[in-house]
Amino acid sequence: MNETLTAIEGVRVGHWTNAEAATGCTVVVLPEPNCITAEFRGAAPGTREAALLQPGMAVEQAQAVVLTGGSAFGLAAADGVVRALEADGRGHPTLMGPVPIVPAAVVYDLHTGDPSVRPGAPEGEAAYRAATAEPVPMGRVGAGAGTRVAGWRGFEASRPGGLGSALVSGDGFRVGALAVVNSVGDVFTLDGEPLTGGSAVPGPPAAVGSPLEQTTLVLVATDVALPRHRLRRLAVRGHDAIAVCVRPAHTSHDGDAVFAVSCGSVEADADVVAEAAWEATGRAIEAAIRSSVE
Numbered sequence: 001m002n003e004t005l006t007a008i009e010g011v012r013v014g015h016w017t018n019a020e021a022a023t024g025c026t027v028v029v030l031p032e033p034n035c036i037t038a039e040f041r042g043a044a045p046g047t048r049e050a051a052l053l054q055p056g057m058a059v060e061q062a063q064a065v066v067l068t069g070g071s072a073f074g075l076a077a078a079d080g081v082v083r084a085l086e087a088d089g090r091g092h093p094t095l096m097g098p099v100p101i102v103p104a105a106v107v108y109d110l111h112t113g114d115p116s117v118r119p120g121a122p123e124g125e126a127a128y129r130a131a132t133a134e135p136v137p138m139g140r141v142g143a144g145a146g147t148r149v150a151g152w153r154g155f156e157a158s159r160p161g162g163l164g165s166a167l168v169s170g171d172g173f174r175v176g177a178l179a180v181v182n183s184v185g186d187v188f189t190l191d192g193e194p195l196t197g198g199s200a201v202p203g204p205p206a207a208v209g210s211p212l213e214q215t216t217l218v219l220v221a222t223d224v225a226l227p228r229h230r231l232r233r234l235a236v237r238g239h240d241a242i243a244v245c246v247r248p249a250h251t252s253h254d255g256d257a258v259f260a261v262s263c264g265s266v267e268a269d270a271d272v273v274a275e276a277a278w279e280a281t282g283r284a285i286e287a288a289i290r291s292s293v294e
Helices: 071-087 121-129 228-245 270-290
Strands: 012-018 023-029 035-040 064-068 104-106 162-169 174-182 215-224 257-266
Touching (some): 012 121, 023 121, 023 174, 035 228, 064 071, 064 121, 071 104, 071 121, 104 215, 174 270, 215 228, 215 270, 228 257, 228 270
Parallel strands (some): 064 104
Antiparallel strands (some): 012 023, 035 257, 174 215
């Protein structure tokens, strides 16, 4: 049984992983029609097409989303996805043909493995071509390959992060989440169980010292039809789940981002769906850590 993001009809996920260099990228290919939005609460985000995802913008649909390692260098992976989508005839219609819309966000993984190796256009295209509707492979794969958590303690005391996914089913609807966990904070389950070696959390900012540059990225998708202004509640609740599971979250060292996508026709109460997004995000964060090993 598929209990991951790809259980949402039409959603496909593909990874490119360089285990030796400890980096990679993940592409979420979206069905059409869809509606997409995002909210960014970390103070150090690395993004592409972020402005287009805000309320009031003319384009509300995307063909794919890229989550990638490599810090700002890794945004180049989206170029390969755009190129592949164009070859497949997909994109926003314009007078001169379709223009693929591919939002992207990065994690900083340059402190792990070989920092000179970063996902670029060929790697992004490879992840796109590898995308399937099979259950999402989890752990230190794709954008999770070089991630670390509990970075507030410094690199030597940090733990492996990773990529996780989860599904929550409601009354006739589904919400799936995919999380790339690369956090300054320690990681907990939604029930408060510590996953990174203890319950200690940093005190005042002065006690944190010199943390790693970090980020938690989440994509939430549902088969419920929601307009952008209601869809944003899913992104908000996704961030709420990050704040419960990652302590501290949304710091000046993080680029925390949550994408939310509606890609179905099911009818359901938006607030109920948003609560499912909170649970799915928390479970995906937990799955990322439980699936990762040194």
